[in-house]
Amino acid sequence: MPSSPLAAARAARSCRPDRSARQWPAGASSRRALGVYTVLSRQSRMRRGEEFEAAVRRGRRAGRPTLVVHFATSGEESPRVGFVVSKAVGGAVTRNKVKRRLRHLMRDRLDRLPRGSLLVVRANPPAASARFEHLAAELDSALERLLRRRESSTGGQR
Structure with a gap:
């Protein structure tokens, strides 16, 4: 009833x-x-403009056709991730879909980031039509490049 x-x-x-x-x-x-609907935790998300600016201006960058990843370190707190999806990607529905996909992908990869990391994932227009698997592969490739560069510049210490 x-x-x-x-x-x-x-x-x-x-x-x-x-x-x-x-x-x-x-x-x-x-x-x-x-417990079915799990997302990137609130503590792991960037919300303030200063954090985005620090990662984009001071950090390193790795670009792929569908996305660009900016990486910087700041302090010893847990890693924080922010997303930038502009109107060039598409309308509101498309942008939100891309953001949801990127949040889901980053939730599973957050443990790979060292403490104090600030990471900004910026979606390019091709991200709107990219398959989930392709987006995941490009994110992994960009993260791997950035983390490999970081390890070589810090002497292998995480």
């Missing part, structure tokens, strides 16, 4: 009236409550 008038209306319109519109287990109000 649907739990609210809105759910009852959805169930009435549905081709499967025995199911309510929401398919989550009892007590779970969203994907987040189930």
